[in-house]
Amino acid sequence: MDQISPARPVAEEAKPPKPAPKADPVPPAQTAVAPEPVVKDTPKWRSRLLMFSVPLVLIASGGWYWLTSGGSVSTDNAYVQMDKVSVAAEVGGRITEVAVRDGQIVKAGQLLFRIDREPYALTVAQATAAIDAAEVEVGNLSASANTSSVDIAAAREDVKFAEVNFARQAALMEKGFTTKAAYDASRHAVTLAREQVRQAEAAAAEARTKLAAGPASGINPQVEAARVQRAQAEVNLGRTEIRAPSAGRVAQSDRLQIGQMMVQGLPAVTLVDTAHPWVEANFKETDLADMRIGQRAEISFDAYPGLKVRGHVLTIGAGTGSEFSVLPAQNATGNWVKVTQRVPVRIAFDEKPSREMIAGLSAEVRVFTK
Numbered sequence: 001m002d003q004i005s006p007a008r009p010v011a012e013e014a015k016p017p018k019p020a021p022k023a024d025p026v027p028p029a030q031t032a033v034a035p036e037p038v039v040k041d042t043p044k045w046r047s048r049l050l051m052f053s054v055p056l057v058l059i060a061s062g063g064w065y066w067l068t069s070g071g072s073v074s075t076d077n078a079y080v081q082m083d084k085v086s087v088a089a090e091v092g093g094r095i096t097e098v099a100v101r102d103g104q105i106v107k108a109g110q111l112l113f114r115i116d117r118e119p120y121a122l123t124v125a126q127a128t129a130a131i132d133a134a135e136v137e138v139g140n141l142s143a144s145a146n147t148s149s150v151d152i153a154a155a156r157e158d159v160k161f162a163e164v165n166f167a168r169q170a171a172l173m174e175k176g177f178t179t180k181a182a183y184d185a186s187r188h189a190v191t192l193a194r195e196q197v198r199q200a201e202a203a204a205a206e207a208r209t210k211l212a213a214g215p216a217s218g219i220n221p222q223v224e225a226a227r228v229q230r231a232q233a234e235v236n237l238g239r240t241e242i243r244a245p246s247a248g249r250v251a252q253s254d255r256l257q258i259g260q261m262m263v264q265g266l267p268a269v270t271l272v273d274t275a276h277p278w279v280e281a282n283f284k285e286t287d288l289a290d291m292r293i294g295q296r297a298e299i300s301f302d303a304y305p306g307l308k309v310r311g312h313v314l315t316i317g318a319g320t321g322s323e324f325s326v327l328p329a330q331n332a333t334g335n336w337v338k339v340t341q342r343v344p345v346r347i348a349f350d351e352k353p354s355r356e357m358i359a360g361l362s363a364e365v366r367v368f369t370k
Helices: 044-068 118-175 180-211 221-238
Strands: 072-081 084-088 093-098 111-115 241-243 248-251 267-272 278-284 296-301 308-316 342-349 362-368
Touching (some): 111 267, 278 362
Antiparallel strands (some): 278 342
8 A cells, every 4th residue: 555645735726827017118218408497586676787787888889989980090001110321331442350240239339340451551651751742842942932032132233243334334335445245245234134133033932932821721732732631541541440320230231241342332231220210101191181290199010919009190291102103103194093192101109119129010000080
């Protein structure tokens, strides 16, 4: 007999499994919306301030524009100008020394370059010798004048002797104790003696004339001429050192080379006066109606953005730019086209610019005409 197993609970009848619950459909993606800012209540006084201040600002801006519109004229046809001096040698010769370089600042009287001085030193020595020769000549003329005085005295003695001899011959001729030939010879001797006196007096007068001093200098003309020649030679010797006629900056000094022959009067180097710049603005003729000398101006520069310099109108040109051109316009022709002319106006600086000025820089100028 089978072994009886412990009692087991009777299994319940199998039931079909319950279906799983369906998942909810995925909702479509929505764009994230920022939360609306919380608007706080604006105080009443601030609202009133904004309500009144905005119209006031608009009215003030409009009034300022109305008052200032048309009160100034401007042009960008303006350039920085400076005085420029072309330095040339007053004597010719070979350059032996160059004492400056391009862009160097020099003072008035400072050495720029030297020319070979030896030929001019020899000219001074020659002029000195000419002075000595003139003084020796004056001494000879003085001696000749003294000799002429002695000759005059001797000639007068000869005249006296000839006159006595002629008187003796005339007395003998009246008595018939002499010949006609002897009488004529004695008379001829008197004439010759008198001519000798006149010649001696003329020679003495000539010597005194050559010894006479000039009315202006009080010195013998020959000596004075020799001294003038030496002075000129010394001046030329001093001109072998070319110095700056004024202070400024050296430009174009590359033309100075040691050993180069310098031609008299040929510009060798340029000095730019950087201490006194100005601006030349070429305004249209239609901008000059209200422009006057002394009016305030404002200057800006292309090279230095942000830099503005105060100035004033110094002069207004006497003619348009075309009037002073090499080939002035000939408007009296059949094919004539009217072109607005430009007039140069010089603007002076009222203050020293904070940046260094360079000749030729482009500038923009505004002149306040009201």
